[in-house]
């Protein structure tokens with residue numbers, strides 16, 4: 001039920017591949033890259049640079065295992081894929097975003113003070129990829145703007161510094177990715193692109209996507225979200241895998257490189273065909289909850305999110321009170337109405353775990369999660 005992936009599972013998976021040791025984490029754990037294919041188009045993919053984001057890893061593990069057994073010669077002869085499954089193994093072990101130095105690796109591309117980023121930059125310089133996929137998980141509270149539906153896959157083409165933004169190589173790379181995604185979007189079965197949205201496209205100069213884009217490699221950010229109410233992200237793994245499969249196998253089609261739509265702006269800012277994402281989605285909303293507290297009772301809305309954690313050697317979901325009051329503006333994955341809730345005053349502290357979850361969980365799809 002929990003998206004945590006144990007290191008032993010990754011180790012076992014790695015055995016079927018030609019792999020290289022590319023460096024070590026701060027605590028000395030090995031960081032590997034997997035090498036697949038022998039084609040001229042070089043693609044770099046990395047995942048779990050944030051230790052508590054495993055969907056890209058799970059999707060790539062399935063996809064590359066399928067491809068190893070199918071031995072697809074067209075793919076093998078056209079692509080060389082170098083894949084770093086866990087760029088942050090120390091964070092992955094503890095299910096934390098940051099590395100063991102407490103550095104957010106995705107803000108360390110200028111300072112380069114973490115061994116993980118030093119090892120990434122070395123690989124980037126040696127491999128010199130044409131295309132890069134930067135795989136992350138977005139948090140559960142992202143929805144499609146206006147529609148309020150869960151954002152299950154958000155994409156962005158990272159920007160570059162002002163001085164590089166008119167560089168012809170960078171303009172072409174960004175334009176290529178926009179056109180390519182647009183073509184994928186138009187060709188893909190609509191049921192497989194439900195929940196696509198555009199991630200924040202602001203310029204973050206310390207971030208990895210911007211750094212790789214500025215190196216002249218066409219870079220795409222892929223943020224996997226939660227599909228529906230599936231907090232295990234298993235459905236998201238399937239959607240991400242399907243996206244990655246279409247993206248990577250599509251690169252072998254010569255057609256795509258000549259079939260560019262003419263209306264993309266020169267700076268690559270063509271509007272995306274799907275909505276932007278925004279923060280404002282909670283896992284559970286109890287509308288008009290009938291609160292019974294001490295000798296008082298009143299009606300209010302409650303918003304709850306289920307925070308995933310890994311501690312004491314096991315995964316947990318912690319129900320956190322996100323907000324209390326008139327919450328009609330908030331979207332939610334699951335909405336309950338007029339449920340009576342018995343609480344103590346200490347249960348209604350915003351930002352804190354709640355103890356009244358047993359009174360609610362039976363009405364939700366999460367009755368069996370461990371909290």
Ligand SMILES: [Zn+2]
Nearest residue numbers: 050053136137
């Ligand atoms: Zn991330």
